Amino acid sequence: MTAKQMYSGDQLTVFFSWFVGFTGIFACLMQFFVTGRLIERFWIMVALLLLPLGMGSGLLYFIPTVAIAGASIAQASNYVFRYTVNDATMQLLYIPVPAYRRGRAKAFIDGLFKQASNGIAGVALYFLAQAKVTLGTMAFIPVVLVFVWLFLLAKIKREYLVSLMDTL
Numbered sequence: 001m002t003a004k005q006m007y008s009g010d011q012l013t014v015f016f017s018w019f020v021g022f023t024g025i026f027a028c029l030m031q032f033f034v035t036g037r038l039i040e041r042f043w044i045m046v047a048l049l050l051l052p053l054g055m056g057s058g059l060l061y062f063i064p065t066v067a068i069a070g071a072s073i074a075q076a077s078n079y080v081f082r083y084t085v086n087d088a089t090m091q092l093l094y095i096p097v098p099a100y101r102r103g104r105a106k107a108f109i110d111g112l113f114k115q116a117s118n119g120i121a122g123v124a125l126y127f128l129a130q131a132k133v134t135l136g137t138m139a140f141i142p143v144v145l146v147f148v149w150l151f152l153l154a155k156i157k158r159e160y161l162v163s164l165m166d167t168l
Contacts, residue, residue, distance in 0.1 A: 001129075002066065002071040002135060003068060003071070019072065023079040024079070026076075030080055031084040035047075039085075039088065039089060044160070045157050047088075048153055051082055052153070053077075054073065054074070056074075056143060057073060058070050058074030059074050059143045059146065063136050063140065066134075066135050095167065096163035
C-alpha cells in the first residue's frame with residue numbers, strides 16, 4: 001500500500017521487480033554463505049532473533065514516517081531471513097522433540113497454524129482497510145506481535161536447553 005502511494009503504473013512494477021530481485025539474491029547469498037556459519041558460531045537464539053528484530057526495526061521506522069524505507073526494511077527482512085536463517089533454525093528446535101511427536105508437531109505448525117495465521121492476517125487487513133485505518137496505525141499490530149515474538153523466544157530458550165540436555 002505504501003509503494004502504491006509512491007509509485008504508479010510501470011514505476012510500481014519496476015520497484016517491485018528490483019525489490020524482489022535484490023532480496024531474492026541477498027537471501028540466496030545468506031543461505032549459502034551465512035546461515036550455517038551464523039548458527040554454528042552464535043547458536044540458535046541469536047539466529048532466531050534476526051527476523052523479528054529486522055521486521056520490528058523496519059516497522060518502528062515506518063510508524064512515525066509512513067515512509068517506503070521502513071516498509072521495505074520490514075518486508076526485506078521477511079524475504080531474506082524467513083526462508084533462510086529462520087527456517088533452518090526452526091528445524092533445529094525440533095531436535096529434542098521425540099520422533100513420534102515431531103512429525104505431528106511439524107504438520108500442525110507448518111500445515112495448519114502458519115496457513116491459518118496468514119489467512120487471519122489477510123482478513124484482518126481487509127477489514128482494517130475497509131475501516132479506513134491509516135497505515136501507521138495498522139503497523140502497530142505487527143509491532144506488538146514482534147514484541148510478543150521476542151518475549152516467547154526468551155521463554156523458549158530455557159525450555160529448549162532443558163529439553164535438549166534431557167534428549168542428549
